[in-house]
Each structure stands twice: as C-alpha cells, then as structure tokens.
Amino acid sequence: MNTIDKIQKNLANFSKSERKVAEVILAEPQIAIQSSIATLAKMADVSEPTVNRFCRRLDTKGFPDFKLHLAQSLANGTPYVSRHVEASDSPESYTGKIFESSMAALDSAKQSIDPQLVNRAVDLLTQAKQIHFFGLGASAAVAHDAQNKFFRFNVPVICFDDPLMMRMSCINAGEGTVMVLISHTGRTKALVEIAALARQNDAHVIAITTKDSPLARESSIALTMDVPEDTDLYMPMASRLAQMVAIDVLATGFTLRRGARFRDNLKRVKEALRESRYEKVSL
Amino acid sequence: MNTIDKIQKNLANFSKSERKVAEVILAEPQIAIQSSIATLAKMADVSEPTVNRFCRRLDTKGFPDFKLHLAQSLANGTPYVSRHVEASDSPESYTGKIFESSMAALDSAKQSIDPQLVNRAVDLLTQAKQIHFFGLGASAAVAHDAQNKFFRFNVPVICFDDPLMMRMSCINAGEGTVMVLISHTGRTKALVEIAALARQNDAHVIAITTKDSPLARESSIALTMDVPEDTDLYMPMASRLAQMVAIDVLATGFTLRRGARFRDNLKRVKEALRESRYEKVSL
DNA sequence: CATTTAAATGTAGTTTAATTACATCGGTGG
DNA sequence: CCACCGATGTAATTAAACTACATTTAAATG
Numbered sequence: 001m002n003t004i005d006k007i008q009k010n011l012a013n014f015s016k017s018e019r020k021v022a023e024v025i026l027a028e029p030q031i032a033i034q035s036s037i038a039t040l041a042k043m044a045d046v047s048e049p050t051v052n053r054f055c056r057r058l059d060t061k062g063f064p065d066f067k068l069h070l071a072q073s074l075a076n077g078t079p080y081v082s083r084h085v086e087a088s089d090s091p092e093s094y095t096g097k098i099f100e101s102s103m104a105a106l107d108s109a110k111q112s113i114d115p116q117l118v119n120r121a122v123d124l125l126t127q128a129k130q131i132h133f134f135g136l137g138a139s140a141a142v143a144h145d146a147q148n149k150f151f152r153f154n155v156p157v158i159c160f161d162d163p164l165m166m167r168m169s170c171i172n173a174g175e176g177t178v179m180v181l182i183s184h185t186g187r188t189k190a191l192v193e194i195a196a197l198a199r200q201n202d203a204h205v206i207a208i209t210t211k212d213s214p215l216a217r218e219s220s221i222a223l224t225m226d227v228p229e230d231t232d233l234y235m236p237m238a239s240r241l242a243q244m245v246a247i248d249v250l251a252t253g254f255t256l257r258r259g260a261r262f263r264d265n266l267k268r269v270k271e272a273l274r275e276s277r278y279e280k281v282s283l
Numbered sequence: 284m285n286t287i288d289k290i291q292k293n294l295a296n297f298s299k300s301e302r303k304v305a306e307v308i309l310a311e312p313q314i315a316i317q318s319s320i321a322t323l324a325k326m327a328d329v330s331e332p333t334v335n336r337f338c339r340r341l342d343t344k345g346f347p348d349f350k351l352h353l354a355q356s357l358a359n360g361t362p363y364v365s366r367h368v369e370a371s372d373s374p375e376s377y378t379g380k381i382f383e384s385s386m387a388a389l390d391s392a393k394q395s396i397d398p399q400l401v402n403r404a405v406d407l408l409t410q411a412k413q414i415h416f417f418g419l420g421a422s423a424a425v426a427h428d429a430q431n432k433f434f435r436f437n438v439p440v441i442c443f444d445d446p447l448m449m450r451m452s453c454i455n456a457g458e459g460t461v462m463v464l465i466s467h468t469g470r471t472k473a474l475v476e477i478a479a480l481a482r483q484n485d486a487h488v489i490a491i492t493t494k495d496s497p498l499a500r501e502s503s504i505a506l507t508m509d510v511p512e513d514t515d516l517y518m519p520m521a522s523r524l525a526q527m528v529a530i531d532v533l534a535t536g537f538t539l540r541r542g543a544r545f546r547d548n549l550k551r552v553k554e555a556l557r558e559s560r561y562e563k564v565s566l
Numbered sequence: 567c568a569t570t571t572a573a574a575t576g577t578a579g580t581t582t583a584a585t586t587a588c589a590t591c592g593g594t595g596g
Numbered sequence: 597c598c599a600c601c602g603a604t605g606t607a608a609t610t611a612a613a614c615t616a617c618a619t620t621t622a623a624a625t626g
Contacts, residue, residue: 015603033351037584047605052585063584064347064612068316068354075355085535091398091405094539095532099393102528103386110382119374141428145523148421187561214561240428241524245385249378252368256377278470278497298574320613330576335614346613347583 003066003073004029006058014057020044021054025070033071037063105227105238106245112211112226113246121221122253124204129176130156134166136191139182142208142243146180149251153258163190170194173203180206180250184227184239186213195219208246286349286356287312289341297340303327304337308353316354320346388510388521389528395494395509396529404504405536407487412459413439417449419474422465425491425526429463432534436541446473453477456486463489463533467510467522469496478502491526 007022014022024044025032032040041048055066084101085094125131131150135143140161147159160166173179179198183191186209195205195218207219216222223246227239290305297305307327308315315323324331338349367384368377408414414433418426423444430442443449456462462481466474469492478488478501490502499505506529510522 017604034348036582038582048584049586049606050604053604064350065317067347067351071351071354072358075358085539087539089539091402091536094535095396095398095401096393098532098535099389099396099528102524102531103389103393106382106386106389110379110386113378113382115374115378118378122374138428138431141424141431144427145421145424148424189561192561241385241527244524244527245382248385249381252377252381253374256368256370256372278472278475300575319611321611331612332577332614333575336575 003058003069005073010058014054017044017046017050018054018057020046021051029070029074033067033074101228102238102241105242109225109227109242109245113223113249117221117223118249118253121206121223121250122257124178124206124221125250125254126257127176128155128178128204130158130178132166132169132173132177132179133157133159133182134179134191134194135159135161135182136163136188138237138240139184139243142182142240142247143180145244146182146247146251149247150254153251153254163194166190166194167197170197170201170203173198173201175202177203178206179203180208181215181219182208182243183213183215184210184237184243186210186215188215191215192218208243286341286352288356293341297337300327300329300333301337301340303329304334312353312357316350316357384511385521385524388525392508392510392525392528396506396532400504400506401532401536404489404506404533405540407461407489407504408533408537409540410459411438411461411487413441413461415449415452415456415460415462416440416442416465417462417474417477418442418444418465419446419471421520421523422467422526425465425523425530426463428527429465429530429534432530433537436534436537446477449473449477450480453480453484453486456481456484458485460484460486461489462486463491464498464502465491465526466496466498467493467520467526469493469498471498474498475501491529 004026007026011019011022021040021044024040035043037048037051041051044051052063055063058066058069060066060069085097089097133143133146133150135141143159143161147157150157158169160169170179177198179195181191181195186192186207192214195207195215198205199218199220205219205221207215207222207224209215209219209222209224211222211224211226213224216224225242225246227242287309290309294302294305304323304327307323318326320331320334324334327334335346338346341349341352343349343352368380372380416426416429416433418424426442426444430440433440441452443452453462460481462478464474464478469475469490475497478490478498481488482501482503488502488504490498490505490507492498492502492505492507494505494507494509496507499507508525508529510525
C-alpha cells in the first residue's frame with residue numbers, strides 16, 4: 001500500500017508528536033526523503049527517537065527503510081491526490097488523471113492475471129485451425145484489434161461484433177476452433193449463451209473477463225483480470241485497455257511458441273505496409 | 284532518467300569491479316535496496332569504497348542517495364531489467380514485460396501530450412454538428428472505440444475504416460463537421476490525402492498522431508504524442524493504447540464541457556445496458 | 567622487456583547517522 | 597493528591613557510510 005496514503009489514513013491514530021512528523025512529511029515529501037533523521041526531527045520540532053518510532057509505527061524497519069518506502073510511493077505517482085476527474089478540473093488536470101488511472105488499471109490487471117493460464121491459452125491458440133474473436137459494445141473494438149493482430153500470423157481468424165453472426169459461427173465450429181470471448185463484466189447474456197453453444201459444438205472457449213463471472217464459468221479457460229470498475233461517470237472504461245494488453249500477451253506468446261522461421265514471416269508482413277506510407281526523411 | 288536503465292546503459296563505461304556491482308544490482312534490485320553497503324560489497328565480491336564510487340559515478344551523493352533513486356525507479360516499474368521480450372522468456376516474464384512496456388508507453392504519451400491542444404480539440408468537438416472517426420489498420424479499432432464512446436453522447440457520430448467511405452464522407456462534410464483522423468505514423472498516404480480533402484471542404488480535422496508527421500501538417504489540430512516505436516518484433520503496438528486514452532481524454536473534456544444536465548443523460552445510457560446482463564448476485 | 571606512471575581497488579581509520587536504553591515529563595484514574 | 601502509564605526527550609551505543617592513504621594492477625614508453 002502506498003506510504004503517503006497510509007500516513008494520511010493513520011493521522012488520527014498518531015500521538016501528538018508523531019502527527020507533527022507526519023505533517024512535515026506530507027507537506028514536503030520530496031524534502032523528507034533527502035533529510036537525515038536529525039534534520040527531519042528539527043523540522044517537526046521533535047526528538048530523533050520520535051521520528052524513529054513514527055517510522056516503526058508504519059511497519060518499517062527504521063528510518064532508512066521508511067525513506068525507501070516513501071521514495072517508492074512518490075515515484076509510483078499519486079501526483080494527483082485523487083485520480084478521479086472532478087467537474088472543476090482543468091485540461092491539464094483531467095488529461096493527467098485519465099492517463100494516470102489508465103496506467104493504474106493496467107498495473108492492477110498485471111498483478112491479477114495468471115501467467116499459467118496465459119500459457120494454457122497460448123497452447124490452445126497455437127493448435128487452433130481457426131480463431132474467432134467475439135466482443136460486444138466496448139469490447140467489440142478489442143475484438144477487432146485482436147483480429148488485426150492475429151491476422152498477421154497467417155492463421156484463419158475472424159471477428160464478430162454481432163450476436164447472430166457469432167451464433168452462426170458456433171454451429172460450424174468444431175474441435176479445431178478456438179473462440180476468444182471478450183467481456184469486462186462477463187454478464188452479457190448474449191455472450192454467455194454463445195460460450196455455452198460453442199462448447200456444445202466442441203470448440204475451445206477462452207474468455208477474457210472478470211473473475212467468477214457467468215462467462216468465466218462457461219469457458220474452457222478464463223483469463224481473468226481485476227480492473228477497477230468505472231464507478232464514476234467520467235472514468236473511462238479502463239477494462240478495454242487491459243483486454244487489449246491481454247491480447248498482446250497472447251499474441252506474443254503465440255509468436256514465441258511458433259519459433260524463429262515464423263518470425264521472419266512477420267517481418268515481411270510489416271514490410272508490406274511500407275509502400276502505403278510516405279517515406280520518413282532522415283535529418 | 285530511470286536508474287536501472289542508466290546502469291544498463293553505462294555497463295560498458297564501468298571498471299571491472301564496478302561492473303560486478305552493477306550486475307549484482309541488476310540481478311536483484313529489490314535485494315539491493317534493502318542491503319547495507321557492506322552486504323552489497325560482499326555480494327559483489329568487492330570492497331565497500333568501490334560500491335560507494337559506483338554510486339557516485341551515477342551522479343548520486345552516495346550510497347543512501349543511490350538506494351533512494353533505485354527505489355524510485357523500481358516503483359516506477361522496470362522490475363524486469365529489460366522490457367523487451369526475449370525468445371527465451373517464460374510466460375511470467377513476457378506477460379509482465381508487455382504490461383510494463385504498455386504502461387511505460389502511456390507514461391511517455393502523458394508527458395508529451397499538450398493539454399492546451401486537448402482543450403482546443405474539445406472546443407471543436409463540442410461545437411460539431413457531426414463527428415467522424417477515421418483509422419486504418421491497427422488504428423481502425425481505435426476509431427471503432429471512439430465511435431462507441433461518442434455515440435453515448437447523443438451526437439451524430441460515425442466511424443470508417445475504409446478509405447473510399449472516408450473520401451465520400453469528406454465530400455458531404457462542411458463547416459460543422461469534425462474529422463478525427465487516427466494514425467500512429469501519420470504517414471499513411473490514404474489518410475493524409477483525406478485530411479487535405481476534408482479541409483478543402485471546410486471540415487475541421489483533428490489528428491491523433493506523431494509530431495511533425497505529414498498528417499500533423501495537414502490538420503487543423505494535431506494532437507501528438509511521443510510513444511516509443513515498436514522497434515522489435517515482439518513489441519506490441521503501444522501506440523493504439525495511447526490513442527485510446529487520448530480519445531478518453533477528449534471524451535472526458537467533452538462531458539465536462541457539456542455540464543451537469545448532460546451527464547444525467549449519460550447515466551441513462553449506462554442503465555439501458557442493464558437489461559442485457561445477468562444480475563450480479565451480492566454475497 | 568624493463569620501468570615508470572596512472573588508474574583501479576582495497577584497508578583501516580574517521581565521521582556521521584541511526585538506534586537503544588534509560589530518564590523525565592505529563593496526563594489520568596484511583 | 598499521588599501513583600501509574602504512556603509519551604517524549606537525553607545521552608550513550610552501535611552500525612553504517614565515507615575518507616585518506618596504501619597497495620595492486622594494467623598500460624605505456626623507452
């Protein structure tokens with residue numbers, strides 16, 4: 001947990017002198033991490049051991065260890081007290097906040113994704129005769145992106161954002177088909193039904209969704225991530241960013257599994273785009 | 284600059300013993316920040332002053348100061364020495380790296396985006412009678428996503444990923460039309476031509492692209508971001524993540540500008556989705 | 567190839583910072 | 597009003613980091 005937040009939260013529990021220390025640190029954390037225990041004690045107008053006790057109260061080994069933790073939490077961001085956009089925010093402010101919260105969401109996704117499941121999903125994908133990506137609403141864009149990525153691998157790949165088309169493609173699916181269903185909530189009825197239908201037709205179903213959701217239960221492999229829900233109105237749907245990165249991870253695993261010769265092929269796909277572009281003039 | 288990167292970059296400049304220190308730190312940075320100078324010296328099999336000299340060479344005041352810098356750069360990410368995926372990477376490793384590099388890309392985009400231009404773009408968007416989003420290839424998914432977002436605002440919005448359709452819509456565009464063109468390189472010929480065509484028809488053109496690109500020059504407002512290029516093969520195209528977040532920023536600015544009554548409307552759009560979902564059972 | 571010189575590294579001593587043990591102050595309940 | 601406990605400070609101790617200097621190693625020149 002973030003040290004600054006922790007100090008803030010414990011303000012009430014501190015003793016009088018410890019609170020003085022806390023306030024000095026909160027006021028100028030950057031100064032604090034560069035100070036010795038003596039300097040900081042003087043700034044807070046307390047004794048050195050009080051500063052030391054303060055550090056211990058925050059579950060650190062001592063003053064140097066505390067500085068380390070503080071330094072990390074400063075680097076980690078929270079340059080904005082809150083990452084939530086307020087109606088009064090300036091363009092500078094909301095721009096920063098949105099990037100911040102997007103990064104925080106990716107971090108949270110990273111912490112919660114299971115690389116072992118990634119690995120098993122890659123297993124399925126590399127053996128697939130055809131791959132289908134399905135997504136509705138905001139996740140449709142992710143499915144499109146996935147198609148664009150996997151298409152380069154020279155695998156039969158298709159993407160649908162229409163439940164009827166999805167149903168139809170399930171009927172024709174078989175052993176060799178891998179369906180990747182993308183849904184943040186994992187509660188979209190249409191998609192959950194399609195997962196079931198696909199499995200009845202012996203297709204493998206990989207879900208990119210939330211833990212313990214109906215969709216996760218209907219899938220062969222549920223690649224789940226914890227992404228903070230978009231509780232307030234302004235907050236963009238960070239989930240689709242995490243989903244895209246998850247697709248990147250699968251694509252990377254796929255590439256790695258396929259070996260060196262396959263990668264030459266990829267390079268050629270990239271080069272094929274060159275003609276459609278204006279030359280970059282080197283200075 | 285990130286301390287870990289700095290060490291990596293200077294590896295060649297170090298002396299033999301200093302390199303030993305560098306290697307120990309790079310191998311286990313988390314251990315390093317918790318060690319005393321004596322412990323670290325023993326781990327690297329060098330003397331204490333050597334460690335100290337190593338710290339100074341990296342422009343720090345001494346060992347404690349160095350640890351502080353290192354701690355910050357660890358918090359900032361780069362738990363992996365390199366963010367580049369290697370052929371030998373395990374699932375844990377490449378999963379982590381891809382999330383890391385995505386976050387790093389967003390950070391870089393955040394640093395380089397100009398909030399004043401965001402503000403001007405929002406000006407245009409709020410006054411638009413209709414909004415068109417154009418993107419080709421990987422950026423097509425971003426355009427779709429943008430459509431999905433702005434559609435909720437009850438503005439006439441459309442998205443094309445087909446150059447012919449784009450051209451046609453330019454002809455019918457006029458004063459009140461805002462075109463948002465999305466292209467990482469800003470060198471895709473088809474898209475640059477469309478920017479010019481749109482402007483000839485008095486439409487406003489907002490480009491989400493790279494600085495100093497042909498597309499940026501053809502636009503009314505060029506919202507540019509520095510995103511590390513996908514130099515190596517495994518690296519996913521982080522640019523589309525940055526583009527999506529940029530769209531989020533514009534959408535947020537749009538919402539804020541429209542005021543409170545408009546936001547009620549948004550809430551209703553969200554609620555309209557509820558029926559299509561399975562209820563969340565609270566435990 | 568020997569010799570000189572400079573750079574690199576280590577050793578031991580010094581200084582500074584952090585911690586501990588203990589004393590004192592201040593408030594609270596009996 | 598006093599006894600006790602928690603909070604705080606003082607002074608001594610310990611540990612860490614740094615400096616000055618000695619030694620080694622490598623490079624360069626005659």
